[in-house]
């Protein structure tokens with residue numbers, strides 16, 4: 001079962017960037033790639049809790065601002081030799097409205 | 106549909122190419138590998154330690170059979186699987202036992218064959234080579250049978266490693282060399298003599314300048330002695346041929362692929378048959394043959410690229426360096442170490458300690474080097490050699506090495522070999538020697554980049570790079586992938602910084618994606634390494650245009666504050682020349698109260714840091730500080746940081762000039778400018794130098810008759826004292842030099858390279874030539890700097906506090922209840 005939550009308009013999120021959605025269970029980072037795909041991840045790096053929303057987005061990955069781990073936006077997995085995983089959430093778009101679901105994706 | 110790739114040769118070159126291919130195009134091919142040895146893929150380099158009993162067969166496997174299964178590679182391994190025929194028309198490969206495999210693309214990686222000296226008796230039992238696991242097994246078996254006498258033919262790298270191993274296995278070993286100098290391809294006579302003495306002291310015997318006439322056998326056709334042209338005969342239970350290698354072209358020649366000394370390939374590693382590629386010791390590229398793995402790694406990369414149809418990358422042969430893998434013998438050589446007509450040798454010799462260092466120099470560039478007994482500086486000399494750095498400025502200390510300068514973080518240790526496993530190598534990331542060794546062996550790492558990625562050692566400040574390289578060399582053996590001469594910016598490209606910069610200017614590129622398209626980036630959006638670098642190059646090249654892309658900046662520069670470990674931020678207002686006022690201090694105090702700043706700290710740069718500010722408070726605290734007349738201190742940026750000053754002539758009883766005033770003037774001129782890495786200035790009012798100006802990027806020291814200007818200092822991870830640039834008499838000259846220096850650095854420094862390493866790379870003379878000896882050029886730099894400052898000196902805090910710029914950075918998109 002998905003409870004879709006509207007978070008705003010696609011154009012409020014910078015391309016190759018992210019915005020934060022505050023939730024009772026902590027922040028969620030909503031990412032927008034250059035080709036307008038949208039991903040939602042828990043805003044917490046599996047390494048030492050860096051805010052992934054603050055990182056540099058490239059392709060469908062983000063580099064954590066604290067120690068440069070690279071995290072896949074698709075499945076939240078740390079890339080390369082690093083190991084760790086951040087929770088991901090489902091997203092969908094209706095027109096330019098962005099939704100995500102707090103049920104784990 | 107998948108195509109088929111068949112690889113002949115299951116050795117280091119072939120499998121490295123397959124690994125590179127799997128990285129970039131995992132689904133392109135069905136891969137089949139034929140190998141004439143009954144093993145997975147192992148590290149041939151480690152046969153020496155295997156023979157010496159320092160490693161086990163398990164230790165030296167790179168890819169065991171499971172790896173082939175996991176990657177869905179069909180492996181035909183064993184003597185009977187040797188490929189003996191290829192039908193190039195129908196594109197089918199045949200093994201000796203009839204196994205066949207069709208291909209779309211074929212990769213030949215057949216390695217080389219040891220050279221067997223053509224004398225009678227060479228085919229006797231007990232006369233072997235040193236090439237594969239089987240050879241090592243034979244040697245160990247002979248030694249275990251308590252046979253005593255081993256003869257090694259060849260006093261080169263391979264021969265000495267074989268001899269050392271056999272000695273360790275308890276045999277009596279005589280090395281036979283046809284020249285008077287051991288390892289003559291790597292060593293000069295002096296170093297070779299030290300080496301020979303050392304090996305003799307371990308019990309090795311030598312017959313130098315010796316010519317073998319024949320080997321004599323017993324009634325079982327087993328070797329029993331060797332005979333020289335002097336008439337001397339020595340007993341021999343085992344003879345190991347290590348007199349060189351020849352590319353193994355048998356198969357290629359047999360099927361009509363064009364060969365000369367090796368299989369001839371072009372710059373893409375393609376043979377004369379377009380469906381057939383070749384890599385490794387079997388090839389000949391632009392007349393060169395290969396015998397070490399470093400160039401082979403490069404070949405593998407390029408070849409994989411073409412097999413993947415990426416069509417980028419050409420193979421260029423580069424200088425290599427060598428190291429002998431005999432435990433306890435420290436030896437390094439690279440380049441042309443014998444010198445030529447008009448070259449000079451700088452030599453250091455300490456016979457008692459057994460140390461010998463020679464660096465061959467021509468026109469102030471290093472041509473080659475031989476080091477014996479103390480090889481710590483090997484990789485430094487090698488780098489200077491490949492970068493063609495002028496050594497004019499530090500010629501007199503060259504032989505004392507780079508480590509004459511201080512290194513923070515690893516207790517000044519400079520040799521990794523003697524470090525215990527639990528010793529910390531990388532102080533930034535807390536990585537011990539044992540962690541690195543473990544990662545190298547368990548994750549099968551071969552390059553510095555891989556070790557960095559896997560362990561984080563040397564990934565932060567980089568000051569332990571030399572140590573990590575040494576550990577890598579000691580663990581994987583001689584030649585791992587050393588730093589290439591033009592180092593690629595990152596994994597997204599093969600291009601180096603200077604190439605990219607030139608292209609930006611020449612082709613008038615204005616965005617990252619223009620650069621990526623024109624220079625054929627391998628990734629769509631680059632990564633966190635290349636994007637900020639290119640963004641800086643764009644900002645520097647087009648100062649009057651809006652090319653800056655906030656998405657390519659690290660968070661600190663994007664939101665103009667330093668991110669902290671708990672994701673809060675710090676705020677450091679500029680305090681011109683370290684001078685403040687009661688009203689500024691009051692405003693800072695008020696702001697700290699209002700925004701409940703948990704920590705207020707005086708920084709090492711003479712200003713005040715408000716630590717622990719919440720992101721959403723940033724624009725507001727900035728507004729308050731702006732209202733009190735303060736602007737951003739750029740404590741977060743690759744930009745001008747502080748201009749540290751001392752009291753100076755206004756108050757100090759020793760002051761000769763107004764250092765505080767000068768500092769403020771310099772800061773007002775240079776603030777706001779983006780630079781390759783951070784820049785710090787300081788001005789001292791007399792040579793007592795209370796502002797520590799001689800360890801700053803640009804330092805000014807007042808003297809009675811004017812100002813002394815210093816450049817390239819660094820007080821951070823690797824302390825570097827400034828070089829003296831010039832002495833001037835007027836304030837205006839100080840300003841002009843400062844602006845000109847900034848601009849020259851902005852235009853030439855590589856992203857993330859501070860002025861200290863920049864100057865070490867290009868040489869002080871190059872800087873003096875443009876700034877001191879050429880006043881016109883100095884003025885031109887200065888003017889370009891002022892021009893770009895017109896557009897750069899906008900307070901980023903004010904822009905954001907007024908809500909005009911990038912508000913979205915500071916507020917959540919929404920809040921879910």
Ligand code: SRM
Pocket residue numbers: 667668669670675677706707708709710711712713714740746747783785800801818819820821822823859
């Ligand atoms: C705040 C301050 C420490 C302090 O409380 O005194 C400081 C704090 C940081 N320094 Fe520093 N450095 C501070 C003065 C220095 C000094 C002393 C100086 O400037 O006189 C040095 C040595 C001098 C030099 O740079 O040559 C110094 C050498 C470094 C280095 C090593 C640079 C190098 O080239 O070796 C780094 C790492 C880097 O830049 O990559 C660094 C990096 C950092 C960073 C930005 C680390 C980071 O990326 O997050 C620290 C931010 C801490 C934080 O959580 O906000 N900091 N740092 C000082 C700010 C001065 C200012 O007013 O702007």
Ligand SMILES: Cc1cc2nc3c(=O)[nH]c(=O)nc-3n(C[C@H](O)[C@H](O)[C@H](O)COP(=O)(O)OP(=O)(O)OC[C@H]3O[C@@H](n4cnc5c(N)ncnc54)[C@H](O)[C@@H]3O)c2cc1C
Pocket residue numbers: 113114115116117118119139140141142149150151152153186187188189214215216217235236237263266353356384385386387395396397398399401428430582583584585
């Ligand atoms: C003892 C020793 C120490 C060394 N030390 C160093 C060092 O310190 N530093 C360094 O850089 N280099 C060193 N080298 C050299 C390095 O090992 C080689 O450069 C490297 O292995 C070459 O790789 P390759 O794939 O071209 O050849 P190989 O690794 O020899 O692989 C070729 C493979 O192809 C197989 N083969 C050949 N023909 C056929 C066929 N027709 N069908 C099927 N299979 C076939 C062979 O059996 C072999 O397994 C050393 C070499 C040795 C032997």
Ligand code: SF4
Pocket residue numbers: none
């Ligand atoms: S402030 Fe500087 S020295 Fe202190 S912990 Fe941070 S980076 Fe290291």
Ligand code: FES
Pocket residue numbers: 045046047048049050064065066067068069
């Ligand atoms: S917290 Fe993300 S890399 Fe360290």
